[in-house]
Every structure is written in structure tokens, then in C-alpha cells.
Amino acid sequence: xxxxxxxxxxxxxxxxxxxxxxxxxxxxxxxxxxxxxxxxxxxxxxxxxxxxxxxxxxxxxxxxxxxxxxxxxxxxxxxxxxxxxxxxxxxxxxxxxxxxxxxxxxxxxxxxxxxxxxxxxxxxxxxxxxxxxxxxxxxxxxxxxxxxxxxxxxxxxxxxxxxxxxxxxxxxxxxxxxxxxxxxxxxxxxxxxxxxxxxxxxxxxxxxxxxxxxxxxxxxxxxxxxxxxxxxxxxxxxxxxxxxxxxxxxxxxxxxxxxxxxxxxxxxxxxxxxxxxxxxxxxxxxxxxxxxxxxxxxxxxxxxxxxxxxxxxxxxxxxxxxxxxxxxxxxxxxxxxxxxxxxxxxxxxxxxxxxxxxxxxxxxxxxxxxxxxxxxxxxxxxxxxxxxxxxxxxxxxxxxxxxxxxxxxxxxxxxxxxxxxxxxxxxxxxxxxxxxxxxxxxxxxxxxxxxxxxxxxxxxxxxxxxxxxxxxxxxxxxxxxxxxxxxxxxxxxxxx
Numbered sequence: 001x002x003x004x005x006x007x008x009x010x011x012x013x014x015x016x017x018x019x020x021x022x023x024x025x026x027x028x029x030x031x032x033x034x035x036x037x038x039x040x041x042x043x044x045x046x047x048x049x050x051x052x053x054x055x056x057x058x059x060x061x062x063x064x065x066x067x068x069x070x071x072x073x074x075x076x077x078x079x080x081x082x083x084x085x086x087x088x089x090x091x092x093x094x095x096x097x098x099x100x101x102x103x104x105x106x107x108x109x110x111x112x113x114x115x116x117x118x119x120x121x122x123x124x125x126x127x128x129x130x131x132x133x134x135x136x137x138x139x140x141x142x143x144x145x146x147x148x149x150x151x152x153x154x155x156x157x158x159x160x161x162x163x164x165x166x167x168x169x170x171x172x173x174x175x176x177x178x179x180x181x182x183x184x185x186x187x188x189x190x191x192x193x194x195x196x197x198x199x200x201x202x203x204x205x206x207x208x209x210x211x212x213x214x215x216x217x218x219x220x221x222x223x224x225x226x227x228x229x230x231x232x233x234x235x236x237x238x239x240x241x242x243x244x245x246x247x248x249x250x251x252x253x254x255x256x257x258x259x260x261x262x263x264x265x266x267x268x269x270x271x272x273x274x275x276x277x278x279x280x281x282x283x284x285x286x287x288x289x290x291x292x293x294x295x296x297x298x299x300x301x302x303x304x305x306x307x308x309x310x311x312x313x314x315x316x317x318x319x320x321x322x323x324x325x326x327x328x329x330x331x332x333x334x335x336x337x338x339x340x341x342x343x344x345x346x347x348x349x350x351x352x353x354x355x356x357x358x359x360x361x362x363x364x365x366x367x368x369x370x371x372x373x374x375x376x377x378x379x380x381x382x383x384x385x386x387x388x389x390x391x392x393x394x395x396x397x398x399x400x401x402x403x404x405x406x407x408x409x410x411x412x413x414x415x416x417x418x419x420x421x422x423x424x425x426x427x428x429x430x431x432x433x434x435x436x437x438x439x440x441x442x443x444x445x446x447x448x449x450x451x452x453x454x455x456x457x458x459x460x461x462x463x464x465x466x467x468x469x470x471x472x473x474x475x476x477x478x479x480x481x482x483x484x485x486x487x488x489x490x491x492x493x494x495x496x
Contacts, residue, residue: 149354
């Protein structure tokens with residue numbers, strides 16, 4: 001039998017290595033695709049229509065933070081509703097603990113544990129949402145989603161244990177650019193994501209899961225002093241104790257009700273100190289209570305089950321018209337919707353890679369034209385992101401004259417290829433809005449036309465958001481189950 005020459009053996013070895021590298025590359029890009037994103041930060045151009053000549057923005061970098069804030073307010077056209085934001089993150093809190101599930105209120109034990117929060121909801125002083133989180137339901141990618149409106153990939157699971165600074169456009173950097181002073185207390189993940197942004201900070205590690213007391217005391221011990229200060233515009237509180245209770249004993253742990261009562265006391269303290277007792281010459285403060293993810297019956301998270309993705313978004317300080325507990329249980333949104341909602345409420349540009357949609361009830365106190373302006377700005381941001389990801393998307397080819405007929409036929413025409421459908425829906429909303437404004441000037445517009453304009457905007461934004469979300473999460477993994485302890489990690493991949 002002839003022996004293999006050295007040259008042949010070398011060529012076989014090289015070929016095998018090349019095949020292995022190709023296979024590894026296919027695996028990596030198949031399971032952990034690189035999410036396309038826009039670089040840089042949104043600026044004054046985000047308040048102008050897509051295709052606007054941005055050469056006028058070249059001097060934006062030379063403006064002081066106060067000048068930039070005033071520029072944004074002038075271009076936005078939406079009167080600022082709030083001046084200060086308190087973002088309270090209760091790690092691992094399922095929304096159903098506060099809002100109930102399947103049109104049923106929370107259990108009696110949950111209601112009694114969070115009695116003050118329930119009174120805010122019942123009296124229309126707060127609005128709560130089941131804010132669905134995208135998997136993987138671990139802390140770092142979920143925080144990114146809340147502040148950037150972008151959906152991360154499963155590769156973020158690995159980065160969850162070695163968090164790097166967030167370089168994508170996000171709310172905190174936008175606030176920093178207009179001169180906001182920020183304070184952070186709690187999970188040190190925030191300090192790694194946003195190094196150098198906070199004037200005061202006290203971070204705690206999220207991986208000592210046996211600690212359910214001190215980890216939250218380290219946050220609350222500063223709260224009274226911070227609420228008395230007036231040198232900050234954003235206060236971030238990230239409580240880890242409830243998530244740790246879940247890891248130790250699951251949803252039904254004997255420690256869960258006392259921990260919920262502790263969080264309720266924090267909400268009460270903030271509401272009474274920072275919202276109810278505001279002086280007339282002070283700006284308004286908005287409290288937003290959110291959770292990064294939920295938890296399973298055993299207290300774990302990381303996957304895509306309802307229990308794990310059922311996160312909370314609770315707005316305290318809005319003038320809500322809802323006083324029905326049953327309607328609160330039906331409120332639903334997506335976690336990424338928090339970013340555009342807060343950006344528009346506080347008059348900063350929506351982050352470039354946002355795929356979320358503004359939460360309409362947060363703007364009910366505004367005049368009709370201001371509510372439509374908020375939707376217009378959100379639609380402009382989404383169409384820019386679509387144009388970056390769909391090179392063939394060009395809405396300039398659609399004439400507005402083609403949309404001059406009845407409302408029903410305009411919507412029915414929006415079929416066909418994805419690019420054509422999205423452009424059609426966008427132009428449909430733009431024409432509705434233009435028609436409403438022209439009739440408003442002559443005082444001939446009706447409530448029905450306003451409702452049709454709102455419906456057209458949401459039809460476009462929902463279609464755009466769904467397509468962008470699918471493209472961001474286009475992976476072969478349906479579920480990941482992850483225990484948060486670094487010494488006990490179990491990851492399961494389920495292929496379709």
C-alpha cells in the first residue's frame with residue numbers, strides 16, 4: 001500500500017483546518033449574528049424630515065449643553081412635560097406581581113405587599129404596562145434595550161459577565177449631551193455601561209445572589225439625601241434584592257412579599273418627596289419603575305417564556321385617565337418602547353437604532369398637534385433606520401397625489417414587497433397628518449380625522465418595528481435558560 005507523501009499530508013491537514021474554520025464561522029454567524037446598526041448619535045437632524053440636508057448641523061458640536069438643549073426644544077415643537085427623571089429598576093420583578101394577568105388582578109398577597117403602588121394605579125396617578133422583554137432575559141442586554149430601544153443578540157449573554165461600555169446611541173448619552181447631571185445607585189452594570197457619566201455613584205455587584213438585604217440597603221441609604229438635592233436631573237436606582245430572592249426560593253419564596261413591601265415603600269417615599277411635594281417654581285419629576293425581566297416559578301431567567309419576558313413599565317407622575325384596575329391588566333407594550341417614550345417626553349433625540357414605538361398614553365395631556373408631532377418624530381426615526389437596513393427603500397418615488405383618495409383605499413393599497421409596503425404606510429401617515437394640519441388651520445378638521453391620522457402612524461410604526469425587530473433577532477435559537485450565578489451556568493439551545 002503506497003505511503004502518503006509529506007506534501008499530501010500537509011495539504012490534507014490544511015484543507016481540514018480550512019473546513020473547520022469555515023464550519024466555525026458558519027456556526028458563529030448563524031447563532032450569534034452581528035446586528036447591523038447605525039453609528040454615531042442622533043442630533044438636530046432627528047427633528048427634521050428624512051432626506052433633509054444635514055449640512056446645517058455641522059456647528060452642533062460647538063454648542064454648549066444649554067444651547068443644545070434649547071435647540072432641541074425649539075426643533076422638537078413638543079412642550080417639555082418633565083425636567084427630572086427617576087428611573088427605578090427592580091431586577092427580576094414580573095409585571096403580573098403588580099398588574100395581574102389574564103384580566104385578573106394580582107393575588108391578595110401581592111396587592112397587600114404593594115398597597116401604595118396599587119393606590120396610585122387605582123387613582124389614575126400611575127400607568128402600568130406589561131413591557132415584553134426580548135430574550136435573552138439577562139440584565140445587561142435588557143438595560144441596553146431600555147435606554148437605546150435596540151434589541152441585542154444572544155452574544156450579549158456572554159458579555160453579561162464582562163460588561164463593556166455602551167457605544168451605541170442611548171438616552172443617557174443624549175441626556176449628558178444637554179448638560180444633565182446624573183446619579184446612579186445599585187447594580188454596578190450601569191457603571192460599566194456608562195463610565196464617567198455619573199456625578200455620584202454607589203455600585204453593588206449583582207452576583208452575590210445569597211444577599212437579599214444589604215444589596216438593597218446600599219441603594220436606599222442614600223435615597224433620602226438624593227431626594228433633597230437639586231443638583232441632578234436623572235437618578236438611577238437599581239434594586240437587586242427581589243431577583244436574588246427569586247434565585248434562592250423562586251416566585252413563591254417566603255421572602256418575596258416582604259421584598260415587594262420594601263419596594264413599595266421606596267415608591268411611596270419617592271412619590272411623596274419628589275412628585276407630590278414639588279414647589280411651583282420647580283420642574284416636574286417623572287418616576288419610571290421598570291424591571292429588566294421576569295422569572296420562572298423556580299426564580300430563573302434567561303429564556304423566552306412568558307414568565308421570563310413579562311417585565312414591568314410603570315409611569316408615576318403622568319396625568320392618567322384610567323381608574324379601572326381591569327384595564328391596567330390589559331396594558332401591553334414592548335421593553336424597547338421605553339426609550340422613544342422617554343426621549344420624546346424629555347425633548348432629546350430618539351436613539352438612532354431604536355425599534356420601539358412611543359407609548360401613547362404617556363402623551364395624553366398634550367394637545368392633539370403635539371401628540372401627532374411626537375408620532376411624526378418617531379416615524380421619521382424608524383424610516384431612517386429602515387433606509388439603512390433596506391438599501392432599496394426609497395419613499396421619494398411615491399407621489400402624495402396617489403394618496404388623495406379615501407382613507408380605506410389608501411390603506412388597502414399598501415401591499416406587495418416589504419419595501420413598497422413600508423413606504424406606502426409611511427406616506428399614508430404623512431398625508432393624513434398633512435391633511436389634518438391644513439384643515440386645522442381652517443378649523444374644518446374633525447375628531448375622526450385625528451383618529452385616522454393616529455391609526456395611520458401606528459400602522460406604519462408597528463409594521464416597521466416588527467420588521468426591524470425580526471431582522472435584529474434573526475437567529476436559530478428559540479430559547480436560552482441561564483442561571484445567573486457565574487459558577488453555575490446552564491445554557492440550552494433549542495433549534496427550530
